[in-house]
Amino acid sequence: MSEKLVVGCGYLGSRVAELWREQGSTVHVVTRSPQRAAQLAGEGYRPVVAEVTQPCSLAALPVVSTVLFAVGFDRSAGLPIRAVYVEGLRSVLASMSKSVEKFIYISSTGVYGQSGGELIDEQSPCDPQREGGKACLEAERVLESSRFARQRIILRLAGIYGPGRIPHQGLIAEGQALPVAAEAWLNLIHVQDAARIIVELERKAAPPKTFNVSDGYPTRRADFYRELARMLGAAEPRFAAPSPGSPTGERARSDKRIDSAALMAEMKLSLSYPTFREGLRASVARGA
Numbered sequence: 136m137s138e139k140l141v142v143g144c145g146y147l148g149s150r151v152a153e154l155w156r157e158q159g160s161t162v163h164v165v166t167r168s169p170q171r172a173a174q175l176a177g178e179g180y181r182p183v184v185a186e187v188t189q190p191c192s193l194a195a196l197p198v199v200s201t202v203l204f205a206v207g208f209d210r211s212a213g214l215p216i217r218a219v220y221v222e223g224l225r226s227v228l229a230s231m232s233k234s235v236e237k238f239i240y241i242s243s244t245g246v247y248g249q250s251g252g253e254l255i256d257e258q259s260p261c262d263p264q265r266e267g268g269k270a271c272l273e274a275e276r277v278l279e280s281s282r283f284a285r286q287r288i289i290l291r292l293a294g295i296y297g298p299g300r301i302p303h304q305g306l307i308a309e310g311q312a313l314p315v316a317a318e319a320w321l322n323l324i325h326v327q328d329a330a331r332i333i334v335e336l337e338r339k340a341a342p343p344k345t346f347n348v349s350d351g352y353p354t355r356r357a358d359f360y361r362e363l364a365r366m367l368g369a370a371e372p373r374f375a376a377p378s379p380g381s382p383t384g385e386r387a388r389s390d391k392r393i394d395s396a397a398l399m400a401e402m403k404l405s406l407s408y409p410t411f412r413e414g415l416r417a418s419v420a421r422g423a
Contacts, residue, residue: 143206150330187223193230220270293349297326312375317357325408
């Protein structure tokens with residue numbers, strides 16, 4: 136069966152859906168918007184209008200062999216992150232048919248709470264410090280204890296970047312100080328590589344599996360932003376201590392290096408953007 140379901144057809148999910156469609160699969164996509172559903176139908180997808188936080192809306196989920204749960208957190212929706220990540224996943228799991236052979240959950244390297252520059256692999260202890268990481272880890276455990284536990288592939292993604300999503304690009308262009316911990320490590324994966332990895336793992340990996348997903352090239356935040364400023368033709372970036380308790384301040388507490396060796400050994404796929412330099416160059420060239 137080549138029927139796929141993408142729950143969360145956003146920045147990453149939409150790219151995975153496109154790759155699956157190009158390969159000839161029938162791709163069902165969940166969206167909250169009837170207008171977006173009409174657009175997706177016109178692009179060759181089979182949309183389902185539903186909301187993961189409203190279990191009754193999920194009754195029409197299709198019979199498929201693969202599910203990708205890539206739901207992002209929309210602060211403007213006014214819902215707690217746990218309601219979206221944890222209860223939303225629980226509702227989808229309860230609504231799926233037994234036909235599912237692979238259930239891919241997009242988690243985050245935020246499930247690791249280390250802050251001393253440690254090298255982190257899949258066996259490193261999970262001790263998330265931020266709410267997003269805590270919700271992702273709880274969602275992982277919901278999946279691990281569900282009836283699809285043996286079908287699970289959990290992907291803990293590093294920071295996703297690419298066209299239209301380069302952190303602090305506007306501040307650099309304006310010459311403003313960046314609220315980041317300049318010497319802390321930054322772990323990244325280009326969105327197009329992340330999508331290709333998901334498609335390749337869905338094709339090859341035998342669940343259950345858990346992988347860290349990064350380009351395997353941790354970099355100091357200062358080096359990332361200096362390279363971005365150079366590409367933009369902007370002044371050398373300045374850095375300021377993030378405000379304590381702010382989202383930026385919470386992110387600044389993270390300082391770890393993600394090891395993606397297990398993923399690379401399993402996948403044997405060359406990345407299009409093996410370091411942030413190639414990824415930035417392509418994204419800036421596209422007017423990101």
